[in-house]
Amino acid sequence: MQTVSTLADLRSTRLSFSGIVGLVPTMGYLHDGHLSLIRRAKEECDHVVVSIFVNPTQFGPREDLSKYPRDPDRDLSLIEPLGADLVWMPTAEMMYPDGYQTWVEVEAMTRPLEGAMRPGHFRGVTTVVAKLFNGVQPHKAYFGQKDAQQAAVIRQMTRDLNFPIEIVVCPIVREPDGLAMSSRNVYLDPEQRKAATVLYRSLSAAKEAYESGERGAEKLRQIMKDVIASEPLAQMQYVSCADYDTLEELEKVTGKTLLSMAVFVGKTRLIDNFVLG
Numbered sequence: 001m002q003t004v005s006t007l008a009d010l011r012s013t014r015l016s017f018s019g020i021v022g023l024v025p026t027m028g029y030l031h032d033g034h035l036s037l038i039r040r041a042k043e044e045c046d047h048v049v050v051s052i053f054v055n056p057t058q059f060g061p062r063e064d065l066s067k068y069p070r071d072p073d074r075d076l077s078l079i080e081p082l083g084a085d086l087v088w089m090p091t092a093e094m095m096y097p098d099g100y101q102t103w104v105e106v107e108a109m110t111r112p113l114e115g116a117m118r119p120g121h122f123r124g125v126t127t128v129v130a131k132l133f134n135g136v137q138p139h140k141a142y143f144g145q146k147d148a149q150q151a152a153v154i155r156q157m158t159r160d161l162n163f164p165i166e167i168v169v170c171p172i173v174r175e176p177d178g179l180a181m182s183s184r185n186v187y188l189d190p191e192q193r194k195a196a197t198v199l200y201r202s203l204s205a206a207k208e209a210y211e212s213g214e215r216g217a218e219k220l221r222q223i224m225k226d227v228i229a230s231e232p233l234a235q236m237q238y239v240s241c242a243d244y245d246t247l248e249e250l251e252k253v254t255g256k257t258l259l260s261m262a263v264f265v266g267k268t269r270l271i272d273n274f275v276l277g
Contacts, residue, residue, distance in 0.1 A: 001080050003087045010088050010135055017085065019046030023138035025129060028052040029069040030078050033173040033181040037142040038082045040170050048084045049136050056092055058124030069183055088136065095131060104130045106153050106160070109247055113240055114149050114271070117262060125150055126157050133163055140166045144173075146180050148258055148273045152247060172272075174200070180272045187268040195233035196265045199272040202227035202239075206259055210276050217241040217250040220259065228263055237262040237269070244275060253277065 004010050014021070022045030024037045041048045052075055059065040072089065079087060103123055109115075110122035133141065143151045151169045158167055173181045178200030179193075188196055202224040209223055224239040242249050244256035253276060260273035 001076075001084055001087065003076065003089060005089050005091060005094070007090070007094065007135055010086075010090075013086055014049075014137060017047040020140065021045060021047045021049060021136070021138045022140045022142060023132065023136045024048065024050045024084075024142045025132050026050060026052055026075075027054045027068070027183070028075050029071055029183040029186075030075045031173075031181045031183065031185075033144050033146065035078060035082060036173050037144060037170050038079065038084055040168065041140065041142050042083050044168070045140060047086070048082075049086045049088060049138065050079055050084050051088045051090070051132050051136070053088075053090050053092075053095065053128070053132075055095075055124055055128040057096065057127060058121050060118050060120060063118070069186055090135075095128065103127050104157065104161070106156050109149075109153050109156055112242070112247055112249070113238060113260060114262070117237055122150070122153055126153060129154055130157065130161065130163075133158075133165060138165055140168055142168045142170060145169050145275070146172045146182065146272065148260055148275075149247060152245065178204070180270075182270065184268055184270065188265060192233055192266045192268065195231050196268075196270055198228055198231040198234045198265075199261060199263055199270055202261065203259055203272060203274045206241075207274050207276065210253065215253045217253055217257075220253070224259065224261060228261070233265055235264040237264060244277075 022041035024041050026034050054068050056065050104126040105123050106126055115122050155167050158165055177197050179196050205227050206220045206223045220241045221239050228234050228236045239261045242258050244258045255277055257276040262271045
């Protein structure tokens with residue numbers, strides 16, 4: 001496994017790869033969710049590139065970039081046994097040099113949900129992913145379903161900009177009690193960690209109602225809200241029952257549907273989702 005930081009070294013190594021190349025973009029501090037993406041890429045591709053870059057442009061002014069967890073040595077030790085060929089670890093100065101002024105924006109799809117709560121977030125995401133795509137030139141790119149809106153936005157960007165890349169969205173990896181794996185889970189104290197299962201419990205309650213025949217989107221949203229409200233340490237930011245592809249809120253569930261939410265447990269903001277239909 002090679003590790004490179006410069007664009008020149010990345011391109012030089014990339015030229016030596018033949019066959020299908022897969023990219024797994026990450027911000028590091030890897031957990032089993034990230035590792036599942038690398039394993040999937042390894043199964044489907046001849047060569048696998050993992051990027052590790054904590055992207056400053058997707059953090060808002062009230063989100064502390066400096067506190068985002070980092071442990072690159074640990075990350076590399078987790079990646080190497082999985083058989084990745086290359087790890088690209090660019091610097092912020094390389095990705096956004098002095099005078100940088102070019103941005104990639106997906107419009108309507110980035111306005112609700114995470115976009116409404118984190119203005120400018122998706123502009124940073126789509127810009128950095130476009131730059132990762134340009135640098136690596138992969139045939140496939142792997143993302144997790146936990147960041148459901150991000151995956152939808154990247155699918156849209158890939159179509160709109162004619163990137164010849166297949167976007168592969170992989171299932172959420174969960175702890176035994178249902179909590180979705182996230183780099184942010186390390187911020188939870190033991191009491192908060194127990195309370196954080198409320199996201200999974202609320203989604204499960206809505207899914208159970210759906211499977212029992214409920215198709216009213218507002219009813220499903222209310223079920224999720226009620227379960228979240230029952231947990232004293234949880235503060236709901238939003239719940240959503242939206243069309244899977246467009247992310248538009250629904251009145252009635254008829255096709256593939258995304259149930260999603262953002263909830264604060266203490267000061268830690270957690271997101272989760274289920275797909276219905």
